[in-house]
Amino acid sequence: MTISSDGGGTPPLGARAILDVSRVTSTPAGAHALGMLAGVVLDALLADPRRGHPVALFGRAAAALERRLYGDARANGVVHVAICVGSVALLGAAAGRVRNPLARGAVSAVATWAVLGGTTLGREGAAMAAFLEDGDLAGARGRLSHLCGRDPSNLHEPELARATVESIAENTSDAVVAPLLWGAVAGVPGLLAYRAVNTLDAMIGHRNARYERFGWAAARLDDVANAVPARLTGVLAVLAAPVAGGSVRRAAAVLHRDGHRHPSPNSGRCEAAFAGALEVTLGGTNVYGNRVEHRPELGDGPKPSAREIRRSVRLARAVGFAAAGLAVFAALRG
Known part of the structure; x- marks a missing residue:
């Protein structure tokens, strides 16, 4: 059967699709939603550049400002955070005011790509799994710094795998779900401000002699910004448990039982959900330089191995796709 575009009848399928996209992008919400979707695709294809990443540039600027403003007081830290976050939020607001629908969508796409880290997170997890599968502990210990700040010098496979799975769980929220959620509810300013x-x-939200007071504002603001995204990550990880060979019921039970036991008000929700979905035990003793932390155990079962790292990457990817779908839908509704 031939579909004709002549006359005054119904436009062919391709033309209708173009008209539908044009109709969606004609509104600010529609252009932003499709731009976010494009940004997710860009992250999947390109991941993070090794040099010149916008987040790295922001980090250097924030460090330079810290050198000028540092003082062992909360007030100094509040000023530092206000300038850093306020500046990028204003930049995002200015960029999001472009009127051309195509340009507006492009701004949202670039901003979304810049703040997402899901693809790089998955690649780092796969690299750690490969080192452990090959029995290359030296390589795995050297690579761990790409994921977290623990001292890897005395860690063996179970602890290296545990650190990796915990980092993947936490960063699925921090680097994927949270920026998408803030982008859905607050547009380009939300994307950039959250990443800041x-x-x-x-950088500075640490409990040590230098940052106990100066980093207080950064740490507390991060807790607030991640409160909802972390819990959404936990729920999505529970629902996606079968993707990693787990059980929704078991993952939900571990999240309910252990999610609040972690010293972080947010990270525990993500780690408990992943522990339940993967049927492993997370938590234990972590060493950060001269500081030792004893964290409650989350979940049941053995410590993770390289196999569980690969399963956690699959789970994180599924959570990211689900969060992207929810974020685009919410942005369209906005």
Whole structure:
């Protein structure tokens, strides 16, 4: 059967699709939603560049400002955070005001790509699994710094695998679900401001002599910004448990029982859900330089291995796709 585009009848399928896309992008919400979707695709295809990443550039600027503002007081840290986060939020607001629908969508796409880290997270997890599968502990120990700040010098396969799975669980929220959620509810300013908050927390939100007071504002703001995304990550990980060979019921039970036991008000929700979905035990003793932390165990079963790292990557990918779908839908509704 031939579909004709002549006359005044119904447009062919391709033309209708173009008209539908044009109709969606004609509104600010529609252009932003499709731009976010494009940004997710860009992250999947390109991941993070090794040099010149916008987040790294922000980090250098924040470090330079810290050198000028640092003082062992909460007030200094509040000013530092306000300037850093406020600046990128204003930049996002200015960029999001472009009127051309194509340009508006492009801005949202670039901003979304810049703040997402899901593809790089998955690649780092796969690299750690490969090192452990090959019995290359030296390679795995050297690679761990790409995922977390623990001292790897005395870690063996179970602890290296545990650190990797815990980092994948936490960063699925921080680097995927949270930026998408903030982008859905607050547009380009939400995307950029969230990434600024999370980056500052990683830089200065530490409980040590230098940052106990100066980093207080960054740490508390990060806790607030991640409260809802972390819990959404936990729920999505429970629902996606079968993708990693797990049980929804078991994952839900572990999340309910153990999610609140972690010292972080947010990370525990993600780690408990992943522990339940993978049927492993997370938590234990972590060493960060001269500081030792004893964390409650989350989940049941053995410690993770390289196999569980690969399963956690599959689970994180499924959670990311689900979060992207929810975020695009929410942005369209906005």
